[in-house]
Amino acid sequence: MKRLIHILLLSWPGLIGAAELAIPDAPEPGSVSTAAGLNHWARIYEVASHPRCVNCHVGDSPYPMWSGPSFEKTQRHGMNVHAGASRIGAESLLCSTCHRQQNSDEPHGAPGAKDVWRLAPVEAAWFGKGSDVICQQLRDPARNGNRTFQQIASHLGHDVILHWAWNPGGKRQPAPHSLADHVADILAWGAAGMPCPGDVTTATEEVSDD
Numbered sequence: 001m002k003r004l005i006h007i008l009l010l011s012w013p014g015l016i017g018a019a020e021l022a023i024p025d026a027p028e029p030g031s032v033s034t035a036a037g038l039n040h041w042a043r044i045y046e047v048a049s050h051p052r053c054v055n056c057h058v059g060d061s062p063y064p065m066w067s068g069p070s071f072e073k074t075q076r077h078g079m080n081v082h083a084g085a086s087r088i089g090a091e092s093l094l095c096s097t098c099h100r101q102q103n104s105d106e107p108h109g110a111p112g113a114k115d116v117w118r119l120a121p122v123e124a125a126w127f128g129k130g131s132d133v134i135c136q137q138l139r140d141p142a143r144n145g146n147r148t149f150q151q152i153a154s155h156l157g158h159d160v161i162l163h164w165a166w167n168p169g170g171k172r173q174p175a176p177h178s179l180a181d182h183v184a185d186i187l188a189w190g191a192a193g194m195p196c197p198g199d200v201t202t203a204t205e206e207v208s209d210d
């Protein structure tokens, strides 16, 4: 099964010629204050918690979600869709059976992107999670694909599956801000030392201990 998935991923025609965003240099380390970094994080969280992102970032659940204003209510993906351990539905029905290389023109038709449609990695569990939880995950190399913040930024720049969130088709609400702004926020948050909202309490405690 693993080999089959590997071949499927490698042979996908849309992987060739995918659009990439050029990543600017990060601000100098130390040039962004913790407070400013937390403001950048707040904007990052507005994106990461948006339905266009969390509907695929469901953690260890095998069910993609249908949530956000374009759906009547928050529910599991219809039609008994199950991603399986493969995350691409290889065990039952491939996501790409319906999710093709581009958005369907129909209002509730299946959206698509020039990549293999699939669920996000289990570790990147964002659905229903608060700001601090997602922040801690994203800065933890053990749970972010072993990436520095610069590598997160360049991943965002070339991962076309998530570019879809800003061009979702149908009557779907796009993710807030823009991809370029999101990448700039990641770089500034990183230059500030990747602060998370929960850190502030610790810093205050340290000060009051003196």
Ligand code: HEC
Pocket (backbone or CB within 6 Å): 047, 048, 052, 053, 054, 055, 056, 057, 117, 118, 119, 120, 121, 123, 124, 138, 143, 144, 145, 152, 155, 156, 159, 161, 162, 164, 165, 166, 175
């Ligand atoms: C169609 C499903 C899908 C949507 C929608 C989606 N992602 Fe993902 N995401 C994935 C997949 C699949 C991966 C793993 C890709 C890889 O490793 O190349 C991933 C990986 C990531 C990563 C890598 C870091 C990590 O912790 O592993 C980040 C960051 C990310 N996505 C951000 C976003 C953001 C921000 C949005 C919304 C703007 C979004 N994604 C929307 C499927 C999705």
Ligand code: HEC
Pocket (backbone or CB within 6 Å): 051, 052, 055, 056, 064, 065, 066, 067, 068, 070, 077, 079, 081, 082, 083, 084, 087, 088, 089, 093, 094, 095, 096, 097, 098, 099, 107, 108, 109, 110, 111, 117, 118, 119, 170, 172
């Ligand atoms: C039988 C066809 C079919 C299959 C198979 C299928 N989907 Fe879907 N999917 C749809 C349709 C149609 C929609 C749009 C529903 C709407 O807009 O009302 C959709 C919507 C979605 C959305 C919501 C996008 C948004 O608006 O935020 C996600 C996420 C998603 N699918 C993920 C998956 C994943 C992951 C798989 C494979 C495990 C998969 N789908 C398999 C037909 C399918």
